[in-house]
Amino acid sequence: MISTADRNAWATFFARQGVKVIFSNGQLGMGSVKLGRIAKSLATDVNTKRRTKGLLPRAARAGIVGYPNVGKSSLINRLLNRRIVEKQTLPGVTRELKWVRFGKDLELLDSPGILPMRLTDQAVAIKLAICDDIGERSYDVTDVGTILVQMLARLPAIGDSHLKLIARCASE
Structure with a gap:
C-alpha cells in the first residue's frame, strides 16, 4: 500500500539497523x-x-x-x-x-487498527477520513466530502470521468 520509493526507503532504513525486511x-x-x-x-x-x-x-x-x-x-x-x-x-x-x-x-x-491519539497534521487526518480509516463519529462527513470533491476538482480531467462523478454525486 506504499510507493516503491517509500518501500525502498523503509527497507534501507531498517537494513542499516540490522533488521531483516520482508x-x-x-x-x-x-x-x-x-x-x-x-x-x-x-x-x-x-x-x-x-x-x-x-x-x-x-x-x-x-x-x-x-x-x-x-x-x-x-x-x-x-x-x-x-x-x-x-x-x-x-x-x-x-x-x-x-x-x-x-x-x-x-x-x-x-489486533484492531491503531491510530495515534492525536493527529496534529490535519491533511493526514482528512486523508484517513476519506479512506474510511477513522470512525465517522470523529469528523463531519459533509466537511470531509466537500474537501474530497475539492481535491478531485484539482486533478486533471481524464475523458468525461469528472462528469460521471458530478452526475453520481448530484443523484445521491
Whole structure:
C-alpha cells in the first residue's frame, strides 16, 4: 500500500539497523510464503535458545499491528492458508486482540487498527477520513466530502470521468 520509493526507503532504513525486511501483500499473497517461512524459522530459533538455557519450549508470539484497513487480518489468513480471522474493507471489524496458532512454534496476534491519539497534521487526518480509516463519529462527513470533491476538482480531467462523478454525486 506504499510507493516503491517509500518501500525502498523503509527497507534501507531498517537494513542499516540490522533488521531483516520482508514486504508482503496479504490481499494478493505476494511475499506471504517467504514471510511465513522466516517467521517459523525465527520461532524455532527462540525455542533452541530456550533449551540451551534449560527452559521448556513454547510457542513464540508475534503481534500484527498497524493502521486500520492495511491488511493485518488478510495477512494472517494468507499465512494460515485459511480464513481464521474475520476481515472486511471497513475499519473496526477486528475489535479485540486474538491469538491464532501458526504451526507448533508460533502464535500470531491479530489486533484492531491503531491510530495515534492525536493527529496534529490535519491533511493526514482528512486523508484517513476519506479512506474510511477513522470512525465517522470523529469528523463531519459533509466537511470531509466537500474537501474530497475539492481535491478531485484539482486533478486533471481524464475523458468525461469528472462528469460521471458530478452526475453520481448530484443523484445521491
